[in-house]
Structures are given as structure tokens and as C-alpha cells.
Amino acid sequence: MGLTNAPSDLLPGTLELLILKALVGGAKHGYGIVEHLRLASDDVLRVGESALYPALQRLLFNGWVKAEWGTSENNRRARYYTLTARGRRQLAAERAEFDRMIGAIQQVLGTT
Amino acid sequence: MIRIFRSLQYLFGRSRHDADLLEEIEAHRALRQDALARDGLAPEAAARASRRALGNVAIAVDETHDIWAIRAIDNASHDLRAALRGLRKSPGFALVAIGTLALGVGANTALFSIFNSLILRQLPVRDPGSLALLTNGSWSYPIWREIRAHETELFDGAFAWSGQRFDLSTGGQTELVDAAYVSGRFFDVLGVTAIRGRMLTPADDGGAAPDGPVAVISHRLWRQRFAGANDVVGRQLTVQRIPFTVVGVMPAGFFGPDVGRMTDVVLPFAAEPLIRGKESRLARTASWWLQIMVRLKPGQSVEQANAALRGLRLEPLFAARTSNPQPLTLAPAATGNSALRGRFQTPLVVMVVVVGLVLLVACANMASLMLARTLARRRELSVRLALGSSRWRLARLVLIESLIVAAAGAAFGLAFASWSGGLLVRQLSTAQNRVSLELGFDWRVLAFTAALASLSTIVASVAPMLGMKRVGAGESLKNAGRAIAGIAVFPRAVRSSSFRLRCRSCWSSRRDCSCARSRRSPSCRSASRRSRCSSWS
Numbered sequence: 001m002g003l004t005n006a007p008s009d010l011l012p013g014t015l016e017l018l019i020l021k022a023l024v025g026g027a028k029h030g031y032g033i034v035e036h037l038r039l040a041s042d043d044v045l046r047v048g049e050s051a052l053y054p055a056l057q058r059l060l061f062n063g064w065v066k067a068e069w070g071t072s073e074n075n076r077r078a079r080y081y082t083l084t085a086r087g088r089r090q091l092a093a094e095r096a097e098f099d100r101m102i103g104a105i106q107q108v109l110g111t112t
Numbered sequence: 113m114i115r116i117f118r119s120l121q122y123l124f125g126r127s128r129h130d131a132d133l134l135e136e137i138e139a140h141r142a143l144r145q146d147a148l149a150r151d152g153l154a155p156e157a158a159a160r161a162s163r164r165a166l167g168n169v170a171i172a173v174d175e176t177h178d179i180w181a182i183r184a185i186d187n188a189s190h191d192l193r194a195a196l197r198g199l200r201k202s203p204g205f206a207l208v209a210i211g212t213l214a215l216g217v218g219a220n221t222a223l224f225s226i227f228n229s230l231i232l233r234q235l236p237v238r239d240p241g242s243l244a245l246l247t248n249g250s251w252s253y254p255i256w257r258e259i260r261a262h263e264t265e266l267f268d269g270a271f272a273w274s275g276q277r278f279d280l281s282t283g284g285q286t287e288l289v290d291a292a293y294v295s296g297r298f299f300d301v302l303g304v305t306a307i308r309g310r311m312l313t314p315a316d317d318g319g320a321a322p323d324g325p326v327a328v329i330s331h332r333l334w335r336q337r338f339a340g341a342n343d344v345v346g347r348q349l350t351v352q353r354i355p356f357t358v359v360g361v362m363p364a365g366f367f368g369p370d371v372g373r374m375t376d377v378v379l380p381f382a383a384e385p386l387i388r389g390k391e392s393r394l395a396r397t398a399s400w401w402l403q404i405m406v407r408l409k410p411g412q413s414v415e416q417a418n419a420a421l422r423g424l425r426l427e428p429l430f431a432a433r434t435s436n437p438q439p440l441t442l443a444p445a446a447t448g449n450s451a452l453r454g455r456f457q458t459p460l461v462v463m464v465v466v467v468g469l470v471l472l473v474a475c476a477n478m479a480s481l482m483l484a485r486t487l488a489r490r491r492e493l494s495v496r497l498a499l500g501s502s503r504w505r506l507a508r509l510v511l512i513e514s515l516i517v518a519a520a521g522a523a524f525g526l527a528f529a530s531w532s533g534g535l536l537v538r539q540l541s542t543a544q545n546r547v548s549l550e551l552g553f554d555w556r557v558l559a560f561t562a563a564l565a566s567l568s569t570i571v572a573s574v575a576p577m578l579g580m581k582r583v584g585a586g587e588s589l590k591n592a593g594r595a596i597a598g599i600a601v602f603p604r605a606v607r608s609s610s611f612r613l614r615c616r617s618c619w620s621s622r623r624d625c626s627c628a629r630s631r632r633s634p635s636c637r638s639a640s641r642r643s644r645c646s647s648w649s
Contacts, residue, residue, distance in 0.1 A: 029136075029139070029140070029143075030136060030137070030139075030140045031139070031140045031143040031144060034140075048167055049140065049144070049165050049166045049167060050137065050166045050167045050168060050169050050171070050172040051167070051172065053133065053136070053137060053172045053176065054172055054175035054176050054179060057133075057175075057176040057179050057180065058179050061118060061179050061180055072139055072143060073143070074142060074143060074146055076139045076142055076143075077135065077139060078136065078139040078140075078143075079132070079136045079139075
């Protein structure tokens with residue numbers, strides 16, 4: 001269980017991509033997204049927990065996700081986020097860009 | 113545009129938004145705490161640890177504010193600056209477009225402001241909605257005397273007046289002003305109070321008036337004739353060669369019950385025998401010279417008031433007036449009484465429609481100007497597209513440009529309207545009948561002008577937006593390149609440098625453009641490469 005609030009050392013813009021990906025499986029609240037990222041990355045990716053919310057707001061602002069209030073597992077009001085059609089398109093575009101970028105970095109690292 | 117809307121939504125509901133965010137983060141923390149407690153931590157330790165895991169919530173809330181508000185406002189102000197720069201670059205277009213629109217909007221606003229003050233605007237008195245006018249012409253003083261005797265039992269109040277023209281000169285050239293005789297409770301029932309001195313009272317209208325012959329003057333006359341003097345109350349005013357004492361000044365904006373007439377001097381009916389002597393019409397049963405208005409009791413309908421009035425059995429008093437006497441009928445008179453209204457209503461409506469068509473022509477004009485401008489700017493727009501600007505962003509540029517033109521046009525239009533409206537009203541006046549209409553630009557007129565401006569923005573930007581669909585990224589760059597290459601006498605060095613410039617623009621615009629590679633290769637300058645590169649761009 002990670003108890004740190006180390007600032008995310010992800011590449012800039014990657015957090016949004018990861019959140020979009022995490023929401024492909026269905027609606028999740030903020031805590032659900034954090035846990036999903038942690039479990040799916042075998043405990044490697046630990047998102048600064050309050051840093052998640054500005055990222056979510058950015059996605060909301062761009063219309064890539066939409067939010068609805070619902071009830072969480074522990075019977076509290078929680079905001080659930082779902083991917084919009086534009087969000088799916090954005091995910092595909094960002095993913096392609098990310099693959100290209102990682103490919104290029106690896107290519108550079110691979111040259112002798 | 114959607115983003116700007118979202119930002120506005122955010123700015124208006126900011127506290128709600130922040131509260132939602134804090135509640136959401138708190139729910140998150142509670143879930144984390146539960147998870148930690150399940151892992152075996154003591155409740156307090158779990159609460160502390162969950163707070164630590166969240167980190168600085170205040171910073172997160174701050175950051176969301178930046179996202180919602182500042183970025184969108186930045187975008188909007190950037191667009192605005194870009195549009196202003198674009199307009200400054202073509203001042204001819206801007207002047208013609210703004211001028212056309214200013215004339216169109218101005219003519220419409222001028223007519224509408226006349227229409228508004230003559231037909232739509234309510235009298236500037238207390239609760240104009242409960243006023244009712246005795247219709248079907250004028251009435252005699254004996255009839256008024258009967259109604260006055262019962263005014264408080266039948267209605268909330270009643271008053272009578274008669275429009276006159278008086279000579280204010282003390283000798284020499286006549287100075288005619290519009291004036292009126294009014295009944296004693298005239299100002300009381302209307303609910304108009306004096307800004308200097310007092311208004312007329314029933315005592316002034318009685319036989320033994322305590323202050324002698326008195327007059328109340330309009331705000332305009334006070335400013336013009338008495339230069340706004342503070343000691344105007346008690347001064348003499350000569351009306352039809354008879355001295356009257358000024359006892360009060362009416363508030364600015366109150367022109368009397370007749371719309372289209374500026375009642376400058378108000379005298380009580382008791383002054384009528386003084387002025388007309390033996391000719392006095394107060395006792396005559398066959399002189400039809402009064403208008404009568406009543407104020408309905410709260411909850412009293414016009415029908416009930418009619419029934420109450422007919423209960424007075426006044427028919428014998430006016431049976432001789434026409435061959436076909438109608439029963440006494442009151443009509444709602446929130447907008448006052450006007451002889452002009454009947455005369456000008458139909459022509460005004462026709463003119464409003466015609467001038468509306470003129471505005472439509474002006475809009476079409478502006479639309480074709482904008483379209484021509486968009487076509488002339490194809491090159492610039494396609495460079496913008498090539499540099500990664502979205503079509504929506506370009507459309508927004510056109511929209512904001514038309515918005516600026518429309519806003520400037522509306523502003524100049526308002527100025528034009530205030531001048532031309534006054535001119536039009538003066539044209540209505542004749543030697544016998546002076547028309548004076550307060551053309552105040554109230555919210556109705558401003559809303560009308562704003563609606564015109566937005567309408568013209570929309571009409572004028574649809575065509576260029578559609579025209580913009582045909583602009584392709586980098587397309588005009590290609591044409592420009594060909595044109596330069598086509599001139600054989602052009603020095604080789606210039607040609608190759610222009611080519612390099614072109615290459616660089618596609619290098620920066622398309623990250624995946626393989627043109628970048630060719631630029632690095634030495635064969636980039638060869639003619640065959642050049643044609644390939646232009647097909648990429």
C-alpha cells in the first residue's frame with residue numbers, strides 16, 4: 001500500500017491518457033481510477049492522489065469524459081466518470097502519438 | 113464556443129463546483145481510509161494515512177480553477193486580439209462593413225425608439241397598469257363634476273385634463289408652449305411628486321385658492337426659462353397676460369398624460385375662468401374639451417369599473433353630443449393617451465417592416481463582404497490550417513470578426529439613431545401641433561439593438577464559414593510556389609530560398625511529414641524533389 005504523495009513522475013500528458021484508458025472498462029470514481037492504475041501496473045504507477053482531480057477536471061473541460069453522481073461501495077456520494085465518444089477518439093489519437101513517441105525514444109536509445 | 117460556455121457556467125456556479133470537488137475528494141479519502149483499515153491499521157492511523165495519501169488538496173482545487181476559468185478566458189482574449197488585428201490589417205473592409213451596418217441598425221433603432229415611446233412605453237407614473245381612459249372622444253366639465261363627486265367610492269381616484277397652448281410672453285412676440293388645465297387631484301392620482309415646491313392640490317382647484325392663481329411647470333421649462341434656479345418656487349409666470357405663481361416643478365421625464373406632447377405648464381381648472389373670462393367653459397354642458405382618466409381599485413376589472421360608471425346615469429348629460437351616443441366605456445391606459453397613436457400606428461408599423469428589410473439588405477451586404485474577405489484570405493487561412501489550427505478555430509475567428517463589426521456597427525447605429533430619431537420626430541410637428549416625444553433609449557431599445565447586432569452577426573458569418581470549408585491546408589501555398597517557380601527570370605537563389613521556406617512550414621506543421629527527411633538531404637533542391645514535396649504539403 002503506497003502512502004506517498006510523490007508528484008507524478010510520468011511523462012507530461014500521460015496521466016490523462018492513463019485515465020482515459022482506465023475508463024474504457026466502464027464508469028469509475030476517482031479512487032477506483034487510482035486503484036485500477038496501481039493494480040494494472042503491478043504497483044509501479046502510483047498517481048499522486050489529489051493530482052488526479054485536476055487531470056479529471058481537464059478531461060471534463062475538454063468534454064472527453066462526463067461525470068455523474070452516484071453511490072460508492074461505502075454508501076457515500078461519489079462522482080463516477082464515463083468516457084464520451086470524443087474521449088474515445090482522443091484516447092485512440094493520444095495512444096497512437098504515444099506509441100510513436102516511445103518508438104522514437106527506443107530507436108534513439110537503440111542506435112550506437 | 114462550448115468551452116467558453118462551460119467556463120461561464122463555471123464562473124457563475126463556482127462555489128457549487130468547488131463544494132462538489134471537495135466532496136468528491138473527501139469520498140475518495142474515506143474509501144482509502146476504509147481500505148487501510150481493512151489492511152489492519154488503527155482507525156486514527158488510517159485517517160491520518162489517508163489524508164497523507166491525498167496530499168495537498170488546496171493546490172488541486174486551485175489547479176482546477178485555472179483549467180476552467182483562465183484557459184478559456186485566455187483563448188477568448190487571444191481570438192479577440194487576432195480578430196482585431198485582422199480587421200486593422202484591412203481598414204477599408206472594416207469601415208465599409210461597420211458603416212453599412214451602422215446605417216442599417218441606426219435606421220431600425222431610430223424607428224423602433226419612436227415606436228417604443230409612442231406605443232409600447234408605459235407612462236412614467238405610479239402603477240400605470242391600473243389607469244383607464246374614458247374613451248370615445250372628449251367630455252364636458254359638468255360630466256367631470258359628476259364623476260368627481262363619486263370618484264373615491266367608484267374608483268381609486270379620477271382626474272381630468274385638457275390640453276392647451278398658452279402664450280407665456282409678457283408683451284411683444286408670443287411664446288407659445290404646450291400646457292394643460294388639470295383637476296385638483298391630477299398629480300395625486302397619477303402619483304407624480306414635485307422635485308421643487310409642491311404639486312397642485314384640490315384646494316388650488318377650489319373657488320378660494322389660498323395661494324391665488326398658481327401654476328406647475330415642467331422640468332424642461334424650469335431649465336430653459338428659469339435656468340434651473342433653486343428659488344423658482346414663488347416666482348411669477350405670465351400665462352396669457354395673467355400673472356401666475358410657480359408653486360412646483362414636475363420631475364424630468366414626466367411629460368403629462370398625452371404621449372407626444374410635452375406639457376410645459378399645468379394650471380388648475382379654477383384658472384380657466386381667469387383666462388377665458390366670460391367665455392369660460394366650466395359651466396357649459398355642450399363644450400367637449402376634457403379627457404378623463406380613472407385609477408382602478410386594486411382588483412377592480414375594467415368591466416366592473418364600466419358598470420360602476422354607467423350606474424351614475426350620466427347619459428342625459430351627453431345625449432346631445434352625437435346622434436348615436438355610446439355608453440360610457442373605460443379602456444386600459446397604461447401607455448397614456450395619444451392623438452398621434454391612432455394617426456401614426458399603421459404607417460409606423462409599415463415603416464418598421466420596410467426598414468427591417470433595409471437591415472436585411474445591409475446584413476446581406478456585410479455577408480458578401482465577409483465572404484469576399486474570406487476568399488481573399490484563403491492564403492492566410494490555409495497557412496493557419498497547415499500550422500495546425502482547427503477549422504472550428506478558423507470559423508470562430510470569422511465569427512468573432514463579424515461580432516466585432518456588428519458591435520461597432522450597433523454602437524455607431526445607436527449614435528445615428530439618437531440623432532435621426534429626433535430629426536424624424538421634428539418632422540412630425542406642424543405649426544399648430546408640436547410633437548414632442550421623449551426618445552429615451554430604455555432597455556427595450558437596447559435589447560432591440562443588441563438583437564439586431566446578434567442577428568446580423570449570424571447572417572453575416574454563415575456564408576464565409578461555409579466558404580471556408582473549401583479552403584484546404586497548404587493548398588494556396590502550393591499555388592504560390594508554382595507561381596514563383598513559373599517565372600523563369602526569377603533569380604535561382606530566390607527560388608530556392610522560397611522553396612526552403614515552404615519546406616520549413618510543412619516541417620513544422622506535420623510532424624509525420626517525411627518532407628523533413630528530404631530537407632536534410634542535399635538533393636532537396638532538385639526540381640524533382642520539389643514537386644514531390646509540394647504534393648506532401
